[in-house]
Amino acid sequence: MTHVLLVVENVALARDHRLQKQALSLHAHGYRVTVICRSDPGNGRFPGIGLRTYRAPADGENKLGFLREYGYSFAMASWLAARVFLTDRFDAIQVSGTPDIYFALAAPFRLLRRPFVLDQRDLSPELYALRYGRRDGAMYRALCWLERRSYSAADEVITVNSALEETAYLRGGVPPGTVTVVGNGPRLDRTARRPPRPEFKQGKPLLCCWLGLMGPQDRVDVALRAIDHLIHVIGRTDCHFAFVGDGEARAPAQRLAAELGISDWVSFPGWADQDEAFTYLSTADAGLEPNIEEIVSPVKGMEYMAFGLPFVSFDLAQTRALAGDAAVYAPPGDVPRFAALIDELLSDPARRAELGRTGRRLIEERLAWERQEKAYLGVFERILAHPRRRGLVSRARARPHAPGEMV
Numbered sequence: 001m002t003h004v005l006l007v008v009e010n011v012a013l014a015r016d017h018r019l020q021k022q023a024l025s026l027h028a029h030g031y032r033v034t035v036i037c038r039s040d041p042g043n044g045r046f047p048g049i050g051l052r053t054y055r056a057p058a059d060g061e062n063k064l065g066f067l068r069e070y071g072y073s074f075a076m077a078s079w080l081a082a083r084v085f086l087t088d089r090f091d092a093i094q095v096s097g098t099p100d101i102y103f104a105l106a107a108p109f110r111l112l113r114r115p116f117v118l119d120q121r122d123l124s125p126e127l128y129a130l131r132y133g134r135r136d137g138a139m140y141r142a143l144c145w146l147e148r149r150s151y152s153a154a155d156e157v158i159t160v161n162s163a164l165e166e167t168a169y170l171r172g173g174v175p176p177g178t179v180t181v182v183g184n185g186p187r188l189d190r191t192a193r194r195p196p197r198p199e200f201k202q203g204k205p206l207l208c209c210w211l212g213l214m215g216p217q218d219r220v221d222v223a224l225r226a227i228d229h230l231i232h233v234i235g236r237t238d239c240h241f242a243f244v245g246d247g248e249a250r251a252p253a254q255r256l257a258a259e260l261g262i263s264d265w266v267s268f269p270g271w272a273d274q275d276e277a278f279t280y281l282s283t284a285d286a287g288l289e290p291n292i293e294e295i296v297s298p299v300k301g302m303e304y305m306a307f308g309l310p311f312v313s314f315d316l317a318q319t320r321a322l323a324g325d326a327a328v329y330a331p332p333g334d335v336p337r338f339a340a341l342i343d344e345l346l347s348d349p350a351r352r353a354e355l356g357r358t359g360r361r362l363i364e365e366r367l368a369w370e371r372q373e374k375a376y377l378g379v380f381e382r383i384l385a386h387p388r389r390r391g392l393v394s395r396a397r398a399r400p401h402a403p404g405e406m407v
Contacts, residue, residue: 002384003032005081005090007102009073011213013051014042015271017299018121018184019096021369022376023049029377034090036080038073042273050088052080059248070099078105085109092117092384094158098124100146103153110153115383118154120164122217123147123295130217130293148172156379158182161297161318182376184299185367190274191306196283202267206239206346209284209309211277212300214247221249221256222335223290228260229339236343239265241288244280246271278307285352286345287311289319292332297322302367305359310352312341322367326359 004026008019013035023033027048034050037043043051054076057069084090093109094117095102106116124143129135151157151172157179159165168179201207214220220243230236243253243266250268257266272280281287287304289311297318304311305326313319315329328345330337345352365371 001030001032002092002380003034003088003090004380005034005036005084005093006096007036007077007081007093007105008096009070009077009099009102010038012038012040012043012053012056013046013049014040014273015213016096017186017274018119020046021184021187021373022094022119025369025373025376026380031380034084034088036077036084052084054080070101074101074105077102081105081109085112090114092380094119096121097150098122098127100124100143100150103146103150106153110155115155116153117156117158117379117383118150119158120150120168121160123164123167126293126295127217154178155383156180158376158379160184161295161321163295163318167295180375180379182379183302183367183369183372184297185302185363185369185372186306187369188306188364189370191278191303191363193307194275194279194282197279198283200240200242200280200283202240204238204240204265206286207280207284208239208241208286208288208342208346209280209304210241210243210245210288210290210300211280211303212245214243214245214249214253216249217291217293217296218247218249219290219292220253222292222333222338223288224253224256224260224262224266225335226288226290226339226342227266228262229336230342231262231265233336234339234343236346237265239285239342239346241266242280242284243268244270244272244277278303281307281309284309286342288342289313289327290338291316291319294318301327302363305356305367306363308353308356308360310345310355310359312338312345314338322362323359324362326355326362328355 006023008016013019023035026033036052038056039053057072092115093106096119110116124147128140128143151168151174157168157174159181165179165181168174210223227241254268257263287309289298289301292314294316301311301323311327313327313329314332328341330341
C-alpha cells in the first residue's frame with residue numbers, strides 16, 4: 001500500500017482542517033498516511049492516520065522568537081521524518097508552508113526518489129511585510145530566497161487559489177503544469193446544521209461570529225474597530241460578537257476590546273472543536289471576515305456559507321471570486337462602511353436568508369471539499385507514476401514561465 005508522509009509546522013492535526021481533509025481523503029482512497037505535526041490531545045481522533053508528534057514550542061513574538069520556534073520545529077520534524085523512513089518507508093512527502101524551510105527536510109528523500117509536494121497556503125514574504133510593514137532588509141530577502149528554493153525543490157505545488165498559482169508560476173518560476181489549485185472548502189458531510197444554542201448570544205437578540213486561528217494577518221483588530229463604530233457611532237447594541245478561536249493575536253484583541261469599551265458586546269471563547277464551532281455558526285445571524293490581503297481565500301467565509309450564514313467582508317478579488325452574492329462588501333480598509341454593512345445586514349432578515357441560500361448553493365455545487373478532492377488526489381497519482389518528472393523538467397528551465405506558457 002502506498003505510504004504518504006504529511007508534514008506541517010505551525011499547527012496540530014486536530015486544529016488544521018485542511019490537513020485533516022487531505023489525510024482522510026488519501027486514507028479513504030487506499031493510501032497509508034502518516035502525519036508529523038505538533039502534539040495536541042485531539043490528534044488521536046482520526047482513525048487510520050499514523051501520527052508522529054512533538055511538543056509545541058512557545059509561539060514566537062519577535063524575530064528571534066520566530067527563529068527559535070521554527071528552528072526547533074524543523075529539527076523535530078526532520079528527526080521524526082528520518083525515523084519514519086527508517087522504520088516504515090514512505091513513497092512521497094508533502095509539506096505545508098509556511099515557513100518555507102521544509103524543502104531542506106524533503107531534500108534527502110528526493111535523492112532517494114521520494115517525490116516532494118509543496119502545499120503552499122500562504123506567502124512568507126507577504127506575511128512578513130504585513131507584520132513588520134516593510135519589503136526590504138536581510139530578513140525579507142532571505143524569505144524570498146527560501147520561497148524560491150521551496151518552489152524549485154517541489155515536484156508539484158498545490159495552492160489554495162489562482163493568485164497563489166500565479167505567484168508560483170511567475171515569482172517561483174515553476175514549470176507549466178506543475179501547480180494545482182485545491183480549494184479549502186468544508187466537507188459537505190460535516191456541515192449539517194446543529195441545534196442552536198441561545199446562550200451563545202449572551203442575552204442579545206442577535207449574534208455575529210468570527211471563526212478561526214488568530215494571527216496578525218487575520219485582522220481581528222479591524223473587526224473590533226468596526227464593532228466599536230457600530231456600537232458607539234451607529235448606536236446598534238442588540239448584537240453579541242463572538243470571536244471563536246485562538247492564536248497569538250487573541251490576547252492583543254482582548255486588550256483592544258477593553259480599550260474600545262466594547263467588552264460587554266464581545267467575547268473570546270477560545271479554541272472550539274469542529275462540532276462546537278459549527279454550533280456557533282448554526283446559532284449566528286451573520287459572519288465577519290475582516291481580512292484585507294488580496295491573495296487570501298477566506299476559509300472562514302466558506303464555512304459561513306456552508307451553514308447558510310451571510311457575511312460582511314472587504315471587496316477583495318479572491319473573496320468575491322469565492323463568495324459572489326453570498327456576502328456584502330466594503331471598500332478595502334473602510335471600517336465605517338464595514339460597520340454600516342453589519343448594521344444593514346442585521347436589520348434585514350429576508351436579505352440574510354437570501355444571501356445564506358446563495359452561499360450554501362455555491363458550497364454544494366463548487367466549493368466543498370468533495371468538489372476539490374479529485375484534483376488533490378490527482379497530484380499524488382501523477383507524481384507516483386512519474387516520480388522524477390519534475391527534476392527532468394526543472395533542468396530545462398532557464399526563466400520563470402507564465403501559466404500555460406510552453407517550455
